[in-house]
Amino acid sequence: MNLVEGKMMRQSLISTSISFVGCSLGSIGTILFLSNEHWFFILVVSFGSGLITSIIAEMFWEFFFRKKNQNAILCGTYHLSIQICIQIYEI
Numbered sequence: 001m002n003l004v005e006g007k008m009m010r011q012s013l014i015s016t017s018i019s020f021v022g023c024s025l026g027s028i029g030t031i032l033f034l035s036n037e038h039w040f041f042i043l044v045v046s047f048g049s050g051l052i053t054s055i056i057a058e059m060f061w062e063f064f065f066r067k068k069n070q071n072a073i074l075c076g077t078y079h080l081s082i083q084i085c086i087q088i089y090e091i
Contacts, residue, residue, distance in 0.1 A: 026053030
């Protein structure tokens with residue numbers, strides 16, 4: 001593995017971890033908040049809130065720590081966030 005691959009793997013690991021934590025926090029918080037509602041409503045709302053918190057967490061990381069502009073952030077974060085949220089619900 002050369003230096004470029006190592007740097008990309010490190011960035012991918014950080015981005016995936018941030019998206020996973022954001023999606024988990026949004027989903028678990030919603031599930032706990034709506035625990036007395038119908039199960040399908042909880043599933044739909046928790047998926048949406050997990051996706052939104054995942055995107056916000058990734059955008060925060062990209063903007064403040066990697067110093068990217070907003071257009072590049074918006075184009076790149078939603079795809080990773082959707083994949084992470086879908087993987088969480090497949091378990």
